[in-house]
Structure formats: C-alpha cells, structure tokens
Amino acid sequence: xxxxxxxxxxxxxxxxxxxxxxxxxxxxxxxxxxxxxxxxxxxxxxxxxxxxxxxxxxxxxxxxxxxxxxxxxxxxxxxxxxxxxxxxxxxxxxxxxxxxxxxxxxxxxxxxxxxxxxxxxxxxxxxxxxxxxxxxxxxxxxxxxxxxxxxxxxxxxxxxxxxxxxxxxxxxxxxxxxxxxxxxxxxxxxxxxxxxxxxxxxxxxxxxxxxxxxxxxxxxxxxxxxxxxxxxxxxxxxxxxxxxxxxxxxxxxxxxxxxxxxxxxxx
Numbered sequence: 001x002x003x004x005x006x007x008x009x010x011x012x013x014x015x016x017x018x019x020x021x022x023x024x025x026x027x028x029x030x031x032x033x034x035x036x037x038x039x040x041x042x043x044x045x046x047x048x049x050x051x052x053x054x055x056x057x058x059x060x061x062x063x064x065x066x067x068x069x070x071x072x073x074x075x076x077x078x079x080x081x082x083x084x085x086x087x088x089x090x091x092x093x094x095x096x097x098x099x100x101x102x103x104x105x106x107x108x109x110x111x112x113x114x115x116x117x118x119x120x121x122x123x124x125x126x127x128x129x130x131x132x133x134x135x136x137x138x139x140x141x142x143x144x145x146x147x148x149x150x151x152x153x154x155x156x157x158x159x160x161x162x163x164x165x166x167x168x169x170x171x172x173x174x175x176x177x178x179x180x181x182x183x184x185x186x187x188x189x190x191x192x193x194x195x196x197x198x199x200x201x202x203x204x205x206x207x208x209x210x211x212x213x214x215x216x217x218x219x220x221x222x223x224x225x226x227x228x229x230x231x232x233x234x235x236x237x238x239x240x241x242x243x244x245x246x247x248x249x250x251x252x253x254x255x256x257x258x259x260x261x262x263x264x265x266x267x
Contacts, residue, residue: 001142002109003080003107003108006114006159007052007078007107010052010159011159011161011162012052012161013058013059015057016053016054016055016076017051017052018050018052019051019052020049021048021049022049024041026048027048027095027099033095037091040092041095044088044092045079046080046082047079047080048080049078049079049080050075050077051076052076053076054073054074054076054161054172059166061166061172062168063168063169064168064170068122069120069121069123071103071168071169071170071173072102072169073102074104074105074172074173075102075103075104076107077096077104077107078106079092079096079107079109081109081111082111083110083112084110084113086113089110089141090117090139093108093115093117093137097117097137098132098133101130101131103119103120104118105176112143113143115140115141116139116140116142116180117137117140117180118176118177118180119138120135120170120173121133121134122134138180138181150191151183151186151190151191151192152192154192154194155183155186155192158179163179164176174198178195178201181204181205182194182195182204184208188208188211188256189255203254204255207254207255208255210248210251211251211255214244214245221244222241225241
C-alpha cells in the first residue's frame with residue numbers, strides 16, 4: 001500500500017484530478033515557520049503533489065460560506081517524505097494546512113508509514129483574506145503492511161467520496177475527518193467502526209481527545225517519577241498516575257461503548 005492506493009480509495013471523479021507538482025516553497029513562503037521548520041522541510045520533504053480539487057462543478061458538492069469561513073473547493077494534496085518520524089509528519093501536515101487557503105485532505109508518504117490529515121480553517125480575525133486553523137490538525141497514521149487486517153479494509157472501504165456526507169463542502173470535510181477519527185480509535189478498540197451520525201462522531205472525538213491527553217500526562221508523570229528522590233513526592237506522583245489511569249479507563253469505556261452500540265445497530 002502506498003499514497004496512490006489511498007488516493008484511489010477516495011474514488012474521486014477524473015474531472016476533479018489535477019496531478020500537478022507544487023514547489024516546496026509553498027510550505028515556507030505562506031506560513032510563519034521557524035528555522036527548524038525550514039530545516040525539516042529541506043531535509044524531509046521530497047515532493048508535493050496537488051492531486052485533485054473537489055468542487056461543485058466536478059463532484060456535485062455545494063460550496064459553504066458563513067461568517068467564519070468560505071469553502072469553495074477541497075484540495076487533495078500528497079507529500080513524499082524521507083523516512084520522517086510521526087512527530088515530523090505531524091508538523092509537516094500542520095505547516096501545509098496553515099499554508100493553503102483551502103481545506104485540504106493531505107496524504108503523507110514516509111516510506112514505511114502513511115498518513116492522512118485534515119483540518120478546518122477559518123478567516124483570520126485581524127488580517128483580511130488570510131486563513132488560520134480552526135481547531136487541531138487531525139492525522140491518522142497507517143503502516144504500509146497493514147492491508148491484510150479487517151480494520152484496515154474497513155477503513156479503506158469507508159474512504160470513497162460516495163460514502164461521505166455531501167450536503168456541502170464543510171460537511172464533506174467533517175465527514176472525512178470523522179472517518180479518520182474512527183481509524184484513530186482502532187488503536188484502542190481493535191476494530192474499525194464508522195460513525196453513523198455527527199453526534200456519535202463528536203462523542204468519539206472527545207473520548208479520543210481525553211485518551212490521548214491522558215496518555216501524554218501519564219508519560220510525563222512516569223518520567224518525573226523515574227527521577228524523583230523524595231519518597232513523599234514519589235507517592236504523590238504515583239497517586240496522580242493512578243488517577244489518570246482511572247480517567248483513561250472511563251474515556252476508553254465511553255469509546256468502546258460508543259462502538260458497541262453502533263455495531264448493534266448495524267447487526
């Protein structure tokens with residue numbers, strides 16, 4: 001499996017295809033980046049390809065405009081990387097989503113690891129005609145050898161444009177983001193369960209956010225505990241770790257119960 005397989009799984013109409021190479025300077029000229037970001041782009045980014053542009057004229061999905069944003073098209077872009085780590089892939093994805101003034105479905109290929117990322121954008125409050133991220137960048141990672149698993153097959157089957165909500169482009173972006181969230185949940189649930197509604201997807205996102213935040217906190221507390229010399233403080237830290245573990249179990253229960261209810265409905 002590679003980036004071409006992910007693009008093919010979207011099942012976009014040929015009239016939406018662009019297949020045009022984009023200069024790497026797109027990532028450096030249109031986003032506020034640091035020297036380390038420039039080095040990351042220089043060292044890791046091999047190629048940027050604009051694969052497709054989903055518009056009302058080629059996909060039958062209406063535009064979306066309100067006071068916060070204007071979604072006139074959805075760009076599908078791929079970036080080839082040189083064996084980047086997951087954190088490096090996440091940073092490159094964030095830079096790309098900041099740089100492009102359209103919502104983007106981004107495919108990243110780092111050899112053994114693939115990823116898809118999306119983010120909502122909105123108008124900047126202080127700068128006319130400038131866009132900023134509206135929330136976090138959502139990234140789902142896959143391994144190139146995962147194609148034999150049932151969860152992977154379920155994810156790939158959920159990717160086609162025809163499977164998404166197509167009320168308008170904002171709904172389409174959110175629908176694909178919900179599919180990526182469902183893939184993220186596989187790491188906890190062990191199976192891929194699509195979200196049947198926006199309400200269920202929102203519950204899943206919140207439970208996932210809690211699990212991920214608690215995992216980070218537990219890791220930080222364990223690092224502190226490994227360096228702590230005072231017994232009283234060590235006991236306190238271990239108590240905090242146990243509290244975080246209990247909170248994570250609660251969030252995991254919500255996530256698994258959410259999936260169980262959806263599987264019952266499907267059956």
